[in-house]
Amino acid sequence: MAPFDLIIFGGTGDLALRKLLPALFHRYVDGQIVAGTRILGLARDTLGDEAYRERVREALQKTLADDPRSPAALEPFLEMLGYRRIDLSADTGWAELAGELSDESRVRVFYLAVGPDLFGSVGARLQAHGLTGANTRVVVEKPIGHDRASAVAINDALGKVFDESQIYRIDHYLGKETVQNLIALRFGNALFEPLWKAEHIDHVQITVAETVGLERRASYYDKSGALRDMVQNHILQLLCLVAMEPPSSLAADAIRDEKLKVLRSLSPIENGATSQLTVRGQYRAGAVEGRPVPGYLEELGRNDSRTETFVALKAEVRNWRWAGVPFYLRTGKRLTDRMSEIVVTFRQVPHSIFGELAEPIYPNQLVIRLQPDEGVKLWLMNKVPGPGGLRLRRVPMDLSFAETFGGRQPEAYERLLMDVVRGNPMLFMRRDEVEAAWAWIDPIRAAWEASADAPKAYTAGSWGPSAAVALIERDGRTWHEDA
Numbered sequence: 186m187a188p189f190d191l192i193i194f195g196g197t198g199d200l201a202l203r204k205l206l207p208a209l210f211h212r213y214v215d216g217q218i219v220a221g222t223r224i225l226g227l228a229r230d231t232l233g234d235e236a237y238r239e240r241v242r243e244a245l246q247k248t249l250a251d252d253p254r255s256p257a258a259l260e261p262f263l264e265m266l267g268y269r270r271i272d273l274s275a276d277t278g279w280a281e282l283a284g285e286l287s288d289e290s291r292v293r294v295f296y297l298a299v300g301p302d303l304f305g306s307v308g309a310r311l312q313a314h315g316l317t318g319a320n321t322r323v324v325v326e327k328p329i330g331h332d333r334a335s336a337v338a339i340n341d342a343l344g345k346v347f348d349e350s351q352i353y354r355i356d357h358y359l360g361k362e363t364v365q366n367l368i369a370l371r372f373g374n375a376l377f378e379p380l381w382k383a384e385h386i387d388h389v390q391i392t393v394a395e396t397v398g399l400e401r402r403a404s405y406y407d408k409s410g411a412l413r414d415m416v417q418n419h420i421l422q423l424l425c426l427v428a429m430e431p432p433s434s435l436a437a438d439a440i441r442d443e444k445l446k447v448l449r450s451l452s453p454i455e456n457g458a459t460s461q462l463t464v465r466g467q468y469r470a471g472a473v474e475g476r477p478v479p480g481y482l483e484e485l486g487r488n489d490s491r492t493e494t495f496v497a498l499k500a501e502v503r504n505w506r507w508a509g510v511p512f513y514l515r516t517g518k519r520l521t522d523r524m525s526e527i528v529v530t531f532r533q534v535p536h537s538i539f540g541e542l543a544e545p546i547y548p549n550q551l552v553i554r555l556q557p558d559e560g561v562k563l564w565l566m567n568k569v570p571g572p573g574g575l576r577l578r579r580v581p582m583d584l585s586f587a588e589t590f591g592g593r594q595p596e597a598y599e600r601l602l603m604d605v606v607r608g609n610p611m612l613f614m615r616r617d618e619v620e621a622a623w624a625w626i627d628p629i630r631a632a633w634e635a636s637a638d639a640p641k642a643y644t645a646g647s648w649g650p651s652a653a654v655a656l657i658e659r660d661g662r663t664w665h666e667d668a
């Protein structure tokens with residue numbers, strides 16, 4: 186790959202130091218980033234190249250152990266880095282930047298690791314300084330707005346400056362190995378697709394459970410809450426990949442068209458239905474992984490917040506393939522384990538020939554584990570070996586990525602950043618997808634805000650409020666436990 190320029194707005198921020206630069210470093214170690222590439226961190230602080238490299242050097246320490254080749258690569262990688270001071274709301278620094286980036290033949294990526302309220306003005310300044318030519322790509326992070334109207338406004342502002350094909354809306358869940366593997370699993374095997382429909386599938390569960398709390402993001406998170414932070418983007422994207430029709434190819438728009446159809450087929454959850462179909466929670470003090478932790482309000486330092494740190498909901502995709510198949514979604518902070526998975530539960534056998542069994546016949550389940558231990562399990566009923574008659578037991582066919590493929594599993598940002606440089610938007614969201622996702626989320630939010638009820642309390646270290654258990658048990662089903 187030819188040398189390129191990557192410019193990170195928010196170059197001293199958490200995302201840049203914790204995710205983007207470590208991801209670029211690993212791609213460098215693997216030989217995908219060649220000499221002559223420039224990576225510039227931009228922020229308001231007065232900092233020289235050396236001081237910036239020092240910050241990045243420190244940030245990269247944690248990842249050095251991940252790959253034995255990386256210590257030797259550290260210094261040459263840092264050589265590619267520079268720092269430029271810029272004021273996003275004034276003209277300071279822009280002309281100099283434009284002077285440095287004047288070679289139009291190089292791929293130029295602007296990564297806007299800054300708040301969405303700045304996307305429009307940064308875009309306008311890039312345009313004013315002639316930095317929007319054909320080889321330019323811009324990457325924007327979530328949140329793209331806080332509702333549909335604000336997302337439309339952001340998309341309009343970006344659309345005034347860039348062509349849609351230049352805009353990469355990142356959802357890092359789409360860069361996770363197991364998420365991409367969903368496409369391989371569904372469309373690279375003839376086995377699943379004939380069964381992938383209401384006739385054979387009882388229901389689908391998607392869980393994204395975290396053990397972390399607010400971290401240092403109180404001002405963002407308290408305005409956002411779990412519905413906007415996780416469901417609107419990551420979880421709905423997972424749902425789309427499970428539910429979409431087979432695209433005709435891997436072309437970005439072929440996939441995005443199919444995802445959009447799913448989003449538009451989601452049954453709206455409005456006023457009357459929210460209390461039946463949604464549960465929101467907020468954690469109280471408890472213990473996570475054996476460590477006592479404070480409650481959300483204590484972490485926040487205020488006691489009047491109704492922000493949800495947990496959501497469970499029952500969604501439905503209204504089309505021929507999925508009619509009557511519930512999609513149970515849940516996500517939360519300060520839960521028992523860090524664990525994300527998609528569970529597809531197939532229907533029961535129509536008739537049992539086994540008579541009285543010690544163990545019931547469980548329906549088959551396909552479990553796609555995103556984290557921590559990435560892999561795929563297919564739970565089947567098997568005969569227990571031995572002469573003592575036909576005894577059945579539920580056991581998994583187990584494909585662990587680590588065991589099967591070995592080596593380190595790349596982080597989501599590694600794949601996604603290189604896709605931007607290569608100009609492949611397949612794993613990024615088109616504007617209509619983002620807006621359709623908000624259109625489904627907005628009425629849920631509105632109903633919650635109009636309701637007198639507060640989020641249900643749950644103890645940190647639990648699996649969320651008991652109402653989330655009731656949500657699924659009302660339908661005679663249970664949340665999947667890996668047992």
Ligand code: BG6
Pocket residue numbers: 395397414415
């Ligand atoms: C981010 C959310 O998008 O995803 C965070 O803003 C969340 O609140 C994070 O913690 C989870 O990502 P991952 O890759 O650790 O599952």
